[in-house]
Amino acid sequence: MLDRLTVVLVAPRNPLNIGAAARAMSNFGVFDLRLVQAYDLAFREARSAVKAGHVLAKAREFPTVAEAVADCSLVVGTTSIGARAIEHPIRRLEYGGRLIRKRLSVDRAALLFGSEKFGLGNEDMAHCHWLMRIPTRDEHASMNLGQAVAVCLYELARSTVAARQAPESRLPASSGDLERISTLLLEVLGRAGYVHARVAGSTELKTRRLVRRMGLSTHDAEVWLGMLRQIGWKLNQPPGA
Amino acid sequence: MLDRLTVVLVAPRNPLNIGAAARAMSNFGVFDLRLVQAYDLAFREARSAVKAGHVLAKAREFPTVAEAVADCSLVVGTTSIGARAIEHPIRRLEYGGRLIRKRLSVDRAALLFGSEKFGLGNEDMAHCHWLMRIPTRDEHASMNLGQAVAVCLYELARSTVAARQAPESRLPASSGDLERISTLLLEVLGRAGYVHARVAGSTELKTRRLVRRMGLSTHDAEVWLGMLRQIGWKLNQPPGA
Numbered sequence: 001m002l003d004r005l006t007v008v009l010v011a012p013r014n015p016l017n018i019g020a021a022a023r024a025m026s027n028f029g030v031f032d033l034r035l036v037q038a039y040d041l042a043f044r045e046a047r048s049a050v051k052a053g054h055v056l057a058k059a060r061e062f063p064t065v066a067e068a069v070a071d072c073s074l075v076v077g078t079t080s081i082g083a084r085a086i087e088h089p090i091r092r093l094e095y096g097g098r099l100i101r102k103r104l105s106v107d108r109a110a111l112l113f114g115s116e117k118f119g120l121g122n123e124d125m126a127h128c129h130w131l132m133r134i135p136t137r138d139e140h141a142s143m144n145l146g147q148a149v150a151v152c153l154y155e156l157a158r159s160t161v162a163a164r165q166a167p168e169s170r171l172p173a174s175s176g177d178l179e180r181i182s183t184l185l186l187e188v189l190g191r192a193g194y195v196h197a198r199v200a201g202s203t204e205l206k207t208r209r210l211v212r213r214m215g216l217s218t219h220d221a222e223v224w225l226g227m228l229r230q231i232g233w234k235l236n237q238p239p240g241a
Numbered sequence: 242m243l244d245r246l247t248v249v250l251v252a253p254r255n256p257l258n259i260g261a262a263a264r265a266m267s268n269f270g271v272f273d274l275r276l277v278q279a280y281d282l283a284f285r286e287a288r289s290a291v292k293a294g295h296v297l298a299k300a301r302e303f304p305t306v307a308e309a310v311a312d313c314s315l316v317v318g319t320t321s322i323g324a325r326a327i328e329h330p331i332r333r334l335e336y337g338g339r340l341i342r343k344r345l346s347v348d349r350a351a352l353l354f355g356s357e358k359f360g361l362g363n364e365d366m367a368h369c370h371w372l373m374r375i376p377t378r379d380e381h382a383s384m385n386l387g388q389a390v391a392v393c394l395y396e397l398a399r400s401t402v403a404a405r406q407a408p409e410s411r412l413p414a415s416s417g418d419l420e421r422i423s424t425l426l427l428e429v430l431g432r433a434g435y436v437h438a439r440v441a442g443s444t445e446l447k448t449r450r451l452v453r454r455m456g457l458s459t460h461d462a463e464v465w466l467g468m469l470r471q472i473g474w475k476l477n478q479p480p481g482a
Contacts, residue, residue, distance in 0.1 A: 016257070020385055027377040027384050051381075093395075094404035135398060136268040140292075143268050143391070144261055150388035151395045154334075157376060158396070163335035 002156060004104045006032045007149065008068050010124050011115040015045035020146025021113070022052030022059070028153040033059040034068045034110075065112070065127045074109040076100060077120045077128035078148060080141040089130040096132035097155040104156075111152060116145050173221035181221060182211045184228035191235040243397060245345045247273045248390065249309050251365050252356040256286035261387025262354070263293030263300070269394040274300040275309045275351075306353070306368045313351040315344040318361045318369035319389060321382040330371040337373035338396040345397075352393060357386050414462035422462060423452045425469035432476040 007025055012018050012035065022033055033055050035043060047056050062068035069075045076096065077088075091099070103109045112128060114120035119142075125131065134143060134151055143151070186207050189195050195203050216224065248266055253259050253276065263274055274296050276284060288297045303309035310316045317337065318329075332340070344350045353369060355361035360383075366372065375384060375392055384392070427448050430436050436444045457465065 020388060023385055024388055026381045027375075027388075029378050051383075092400075092403045094399050094401070098404060134268075134395065135400065135403065137270050140267045142292075144264055144387070146385070147261060147265055147268075147388050147391035150384070150392050154375065154392045154395065155399070158335050159333075159376065160335070162333045162376065163339060 001101070001104050002029045002153070003031060004108045005030050005100075005153075005156065006034055006069070006072055006108060006110040007153075008034045008036060008065070008110050008112045009038065009145075010036045010065060010112060010120060012038050012113075012145065013042055013116055014145070015042040017116060017145040018042060018046035019052055019056070021149040022046070022055040024146065024150035024153055025055050026052050027150070028157040030153055031055055031058065035059060035061045036065055036068050037063070065124050069110045069112075069127060071108055072110040073107045074100065074103040075112065075128045076109065077112045077125050077131045078114070078152065079119055079125075079131045079133055080136065080143065081119065088125055088128065091130060091132050093132055093134050093152060093155050096130070097152075101156060113145060113149060171218045173216040173218050177218065177221040177225070178211050178216065179208075181216075181224050181228065182208045184225065184232060185211065188228055188232050188235060191232065242342070242345050243270045243394070244272060245349045246271050246341075246394075246397065247275055247310070247313055247349065247351040248394075249275045249277060249306070249351050249353045250279065250386075251277045251306060251353060251361060252359075253279050253354075253386065254283055254357055255386070256283040258357060258386040259283060259287035260293055260297070261385075262390040263287070263296040265387065265391035265394055266296050267293050268391070269398040271394055272296055272299065276300060276302050277306050277309050278304070306365050310351045310353075310368060312349055314348045315341065315350040316353065316369045317341060317350065318353045318366050318372045319355070319393065320360055320366075320372045320374055321377065321384065322360065329366055329369065332371060332373050334373055334375050334393060334396050337371070338393075338399075342397060354386060354390060412459045414457040414459050418459070418462040418466070419452050419457065420449075422457075422465050422469065423449045425466065425473060426452065429469055429473050429476060432473070 007021065007030060009018060009021060012021075018035070018038070025031065025033060031054070038061060043059075043061070079090070100109050100111070111132075112120060112124060114124060120128075132152075133141075134148060136143060186195070186204055189203070189207070214220075214224075248262065248271060250259060250262060253262075259276070259279070266272065266274060272295070279302060284300075284302070320331065341350050341352070352373075353361060353365060355365060361369075373393070374382075375389060377384060427436070427445055430444070430448070455461075
């Protein structure tokens with residue numbers, strides 16, 4: 001779906017930022033980079049940047065924003081400054097990302113980023129259907145260009161399903177293993193003099209619960225069994241052996 | 242809540258990356274940066290970086306990961322390589338972020354990032370409760386350090402409420418305004434010869450629906466009214482006037 005997204009950098013000045021934008025695009029599977037009024041030198045230097053070669057090699061240059069977004073049915077500008085762009089609706093990335101994803105499911109959309117120093121100008125913004133801002137602190141709203149691209153693309157790539165789902169879980173240890181560990185641990189504690197005869201019953205229950213709270217996987221259960229067997233064996237040896 | 246988060250950079254080599262990490266921290270309101278085995282020179286150069294001064298000024302150096310995370314009750318390592326770290330549970334950022342936020346609501350947590358070249362080593366990972374990966378493409382999983390920090394902090398700062406909510410909406414135009422616009426537009430179209438008498442009724446309905454699909458705000462409705470009044474006035478002038 002993100003292959004329908006176009007990233008447009010307007011008047012980027014720093015080759016490191018162009019390279020960083022291209023790298024983030026490659027990370028998240030976005031391959032169509034377009035540059036508007038990029039400094040020639042910056043673009044040439046960026047092309048030599050590592051780790052984003054295929055994105056930069058296919059990047060295209062356009063003289064105007066209008067030409068760069070001509071084939072996109074949704075054009076969204078990014079901004080960190082709310083006040084200047086009051087004429088345009090501004091959406092937070094969390095919500096704007098949803099709208100962009102929706103459009104990408106059927107058509108091509110463009111995401112515009114302005115120059116490092118000034119952001120998008122009013123003329124650039126006039127080509128946008130709406131603006132989007134990353135929810136940064138008011139006291140330090142302006143992000144580095146490469147980081148802003150990475151954050152926006154992550155929001156578009158992130159999975160709401162993954163957020164709700166527990167990850168591929170480790171196989172939990174069986175109750176049989178947990179009981180073997182409890183028994184071995186109690187034996188070891190008994191030999192070590194930890195268990196007082198008077199409270200042995202209560203210690204046994206406490207130990208059993210303690211082991212079940214460990215949340216062990218099958219693999220970790222085996223490791224614990226091995227450790228406890230070895231300790232039990234050692235404690236069984238005559239002193240000084 | 243994010244003021245309870247600690248960012249730990251282990252063996253960072255590039256001052257630009259240290260500076261970028263600090264800048265992203267400031268953007269998202271995270272202020273506790275700790276460095277483990279940073280190259281002295283890299284750290285000194287980073288300190289002179291702009292736009293993240295207060296975070297870098299307060300950054301602390303530690304000789305070991307153990308010392309850097311001693312006061313944190315949750316330690317999460319970041320990785321782009323699933324296979325190497327198979328011993329540890331690995332969670333995607335969307336889900337892992339939720340767990341970290343939950344912990345931050347009651348206690349201090351640390352997020353570890355490894356060196357640019359090698360990531361976190363096995364020894365560093367052994368200090369982590371679990372690992373987290375950003376959902377990048379398998380073919381190009383490894384992110385730039387500064388961008389990885391920005392994406393992780395954005396996920397922690399992002400609001401699920403904002404994702405569901407429409408933004409501060411513009412005041413929608415009243416039906417009275419929409420009707421005035423429809424009437425004026427029909428007048429203009431009539432004078433311009435667009436409306437054929439034979440289909441005038443159907444054109445009227447089409448125009449009324451067209452105007453209602455514009456999704457106008459009160460402000461834009463006024464602009465349209467002004468434009469149409471002016472066009473209507475001009476069309477009413479004798480030819481050549």
